[in-house]
Amino acid sequence: MKQAQIQNSGDLAKLDQIKQDLRKQLKQRRKNLGAEARTLASQQIVDKILGQAAYQKARLIFSFYPMSTEVQVSLLFEPARQAGKQICFPAVFDQGRMEAYIPCDLDHMGMDPYGFATPDPDRDQKVEPQDIDLVLVPLLGFDRDLYRIGYGGGFYDRYISRIPDSAVLLGVAFACQEVERIPRNAFDQKLDLLISEKEIILPH
Secondary structure, three states, X not given: OOOOOOOOHHHHHHXXXXXXXXXXXXXHHHHOOOHHHHHHHHHHHHHHHHOOHHHHHOOXXXXXXXXXXXXXXXXXXXXXXXXXXXEEEEEEOHHHOEEEEEOOOHHHOEEOOOOOEEOOOOOOEEEOHHHOOEEEEOOOEEOOOOOEEOOOOOHHHHHHOOOXXXXXXXXXXXXXXXXXXXXXXXXXXXXXXXXXXOOEEOOO
């Protein structure tokens, strides 16, 4: 799908405000699920991921480490390890640069300035983007065209642009995070598929 072009700074400011308002709504919507419902839905999502050919073929998975209200993709980490797969995680640096690392110890991750669990670049193994087979993409909201809205830093969109087209971009979200249309610009990266506890959304 051809992505919308933002023509001037006024349009950009308007789009940014729309996205900020939407992020607030979606954070609250996800929080309103409650811990028990999130845990149950997370397991259903992980079960669907395990059945995907993209997961089964992947040797190196780029994943986020979930915060409290996010999909608990951490339920996938041990099955992936037992299947002989490696999992890498993002570390964010100055000027919005993101790199991926395989942590030596998942139980002793650090914390970045944004409050996300992060690997230690001085200790852990750096991964080159071209070696990644599957990306589990975090998000606050999604639509049926497979566009997402994230937390606003643009880190994932920039990093994903460095990953080869052969890698699968798999969005994970609760069904309540769906919206009719995600506001987008020319820099936003489209997902290859999205999995919620209710369904698997593919391109149409």
